[in-house]
Amino acid sequence: MAKFASLGISSNYVKSLTDLNIVESTPVQEQVIPFLLKNKMDVVVQAQTGTGKTAAFGLPVLNKINPTSDKIQALILTPTRELGQQVAKQLFRFTKYNTDKIFTEAVYGGEHISKQLSRLDRTTHVLVATPGRLIDLVQRKVVNLEAVKTVVLDEADEMLNMGFKKELESILSQLPERRNTWLFSATIPKEVRAIISNYLSGDVESFQLSKEEVVNKNIEHQFVVVREHDKLDMLLQFLKSQGNARGVIFCTTKKTAITLSKQLKAKNYNAEALQGDMPQKDRDKVMRGIKNKSLQILVSTDVAARGIDIEGLNYVVHYDVPSQLEFYTHRSGRTARGGKKGLAISFVTNQEIVKLRAIERDLGIRIAQLR
Numbered sequence: 077m078a079k080f081a082s083l084g085i086s087s088n089y090v091k092s093l094t095d096l097n098i099v100e101s102t103p104v105q106e107q108v109i110p111f112l113l114k115n116k117m118d119v120v121v122q123a124q125t126g127t128g129k130t131a132a133f134g135l136p137v138l139n140k141i142n143p144t145s146d147k148i149q150a151l152i153l154t155p156t157r158e159l160g161q162q163v164a165k166q167l168f169r170f171t172k173y174n175t176d177k178i179f180t181e182a183v184y185g186g187e188h189i190s191k192q193l194s195r196l197d198r199t200t201h202v203l204v205a206t207p208g209r210l211i212d213l214v215q216r217k218v219v220n221l222e223a224v225k226t227v228v229l230d231e232a233d234e235m236l237n238m239g240f241k242k243e244l245e246s247i248l249s250q251l252p253e254r255r256n257t258w259l260f261s262a263t264i265p266k267e268v269r270a271i272i273s274n275y276l277s278g279d280v281e282s283f284q285l286s287k288e289e290v291v292n293k294n295i296e297h298q299f300v301v302v303r304e305h306d307k308l309d310m311l312l313q314f315l316k317s318q319g320n321a322r323g324v325i326f327c328t329t330k331k332t333a334i335t336l337s338k339q340l341k342a343k344n345y346n347a348e349a350l351q352g353d354m355p356q357k358d359r360d361k362v363m364r365g366i367k368n369k370s371l372q373i374l375v376s377t378d379v380a381a382r383g384i385d386i387e388g389l390n391y392v393v394h395y396d397v398p399s400q401l402e403f404y405t406h407r408s409g410r411t412a413r414g415g416k417k418g419l420a421i422s423f424v425t426n427q428e429i430v431k432l433r434a435i436e437r438d439l440g441i442r443i444a445q446l447r
Contacts, residue, residue: 078100078101078106079099079100079101080093080098080099080100080101080105083101083105083106083109083110083113084109084110084113084114085109085113085135085139086139088173088174088175089135089138089139089170089171089173091172091173092169092170092171092172092173093131093170095169095172096169097414098131101128102127102128102132103127103285104121104123104127104128104129104132104283104285105128105131105132107283107285108121108132108133108136108283109131109132109135109136111281111283112132112133112136112258113136113139115281116256117256117277117279117280117281118256118257118258118259118276118277118279118280118281119256119258119259119280119281119282119283120259120261120264120272120276120280120281120282120283121133121258121259121260121261121282121283121285122261122262122263122264122282122283122284122285123260123261123262123283123285124262124292124405124406124409127285127292129230129260130162130163130166130230131166131170132260133152133228133230133258133260134163134166134167134170135170137150137152137167137202137226137228138167138170138171138178138202140225140226141178141201141202143174143176143177143178143201144176145201145223146199146201147201147220147222147223148200148201148202148203148219148220148221148223148224149201149202149223149224149225149226150201150202150203150224150225150226150227150228151202151203151205151210151221151224151226151227151228151247151251152202152203152204152205152227152228152230153205153206153207153210153227153228153229153230153235153244153247154184154204154205154206154230154231154235155206155230155231155234155235155237155238155240156184156206156234156238156384157184157185157186157187157206158363158384158385159230159231159384159385160182160183160184160204160205160206161182161184162385163182163204163230164180164181164182164202164204167180167202167204168180178201178202179198179199179200179201179202180200180201180202180203180204181195181196181198181200181202181203181204182203182204182205183196183203183204183205183206183209183210183213183219184205184206184209185206185208185209186356186359187356189209189212189213192209192213193213193216193218196213196218196219203219207235207240207243207244207247208240208243210243210247211243211246211247214247214250221250221251221252222252223252224251224252224255225252225254225255225256226255226256226258227248227251227255227256227257227258228257228258228259228260229244229257229258229259229260229261229271230260231260231261231262232259232260232261232268232271233261233262233263233264233265233267233268233402234262234406236265236267236268236271237402238379241267244271245271245274245275248271248275249275257275257276259271259272259276262402262405262406262409263401263402263405265402292408292409292412292418294412294415294416294417294418295408295409295411295412295417295418295419295420296417296418296419296420296444297408297420297421297422297436297441297442297443297444298419298420298421298422298443298444298445298446299421299422299423299424299432299443299444299445299446300421300422300423300424300445300446301424301425301426301429301445302423302424302425303425304425307395307423308336308339310423311325311336311393311395311423312343314393314421315340315345315373318390318391320372321390321391322366322369322372322373322388322389322390323373323374323389323390323391323392323393323411324373324374324375324376324386324389324391324392324393324407324410324411325347325373325374325375325376325392325393325395326376326377326378326392326393326394326395326396326398326407327375327376327377327395327396328377328378328396328398328399329377329396330351330352330353330377332395332396333349333350333351333375333376333377334349334351336349336375336395337349337375340373340375345372345373346371346372346373347371347372347373347374347375348362348365348366348371348373348374348375349362349375349376350362350363350374350375350376350377351376351377351379352377352379362374363384366386367386367387369388374386378398378403378406378407384410385413386410386413387413387414388413388416389410389411389413389418390411390418390419391411391418391419391420391421392407392408392410392411392418392419392420392421393421393422393423394407394408394420394421394422394423395423396423397422397423397424397428397431397432398435401434401435401438401439404435404439405439407420408420421446422443
């Protein structure tokens with residue numbers, strides 16, 4: 077892996093990265109950063125969560141900002157509040173040693189709009205936003221996007237999965253034509269291809285990482301065959317083997333997530349459910365708990381866990397086999413972040429082995445069976 081200074085990053089950013097213990101670039105950073113620094117082009121990058129994509133687009137975004145202007149010059153769209161907050165926080169950390177300050181603001185649903193309105197009164201160079209809240213602010217004429225030169229669609233497949241197609245199209249159609257759009261996505265399904273075809277230039281540059289690079293190499297993949305009614309016992313055995321390690325257990329339905337979290341609490345495990353119908357304050361409380369390590373186990377649905385970035389998670393349990401390939405990659409990507417090792421283990425019934433083998437084949441990974 078290359079050192080960041082060799083990628084064309086200025087010394088003040090290299091210094092900030094060193095403070096964050098980010099010294100060597102990941103494959104996506106090594107390929108994308110030099111290109112974005114040198115070229116004014118639309119790009120499509122297939123990169124999974126956990127592969128360092130925030131720095132891959134974040135550093136070039138910051139590099140293109142003119143700090144002497146008080147206008148919004150870059151827009152970063154994210155699918156969830158949590159991801160938006162994380163991206164904004166990272167950009168703030170990257171600019172620690174900048175002499176000319178670059179100001180980033182994050183806006184998202186779930187927080188009272190008046191708080192965001194007061195923050196937007198200040199100079200904002202980079203706006204990180206969820207699609208719905210951005211449209212609200214544009215309609216109120218609080219946000220002016222006329223000076224935007226760079227647009228990043230972060231986790232584009234997730235935004236479309238969450239039903240933001242109309243919002244994305246509305247935003248992209250209102251932005252200045254003379255702009256560069258950088259699309260990052262773990263998968264490139266037909267809905268994402270349609271966005272690329274309709275809103276990116278014809279000579280778009282694509283970075284198609286190999287399967288080995290798209291999937292985090294630091295994740296060990298395992299599965300165990302289990303009957304449906306034995307899943308809880310198998311899970312308890314697994315958790316016992318993990319001791320005080322922290323992790324996420326994924327379920328396909330809200331009902332299963334809520335029930336399982338109650339069952340784990342009854343067995344004295346420090347577990348909480350995270351699911352889509354939770355009030356925002358309850359969701360925030362659970363997220364604070366898992367991030368500050370006062371909570372050990374998160375039991376989550378796929379929808380609720382989109383975009384969450386939690387440091388130091390040791391394992392991911394696919395309590396239910398995911399219905400889609402991209403769910404497996406997004407779920408598994410919660411562990412082994414920041415260069416650490418992690419484990420993804422799937423509980424499968426005999427009937428689901430074929431589905432798991434298809435995931436294994438399509439991702440080009442080996443999922444080892446535990447006997």
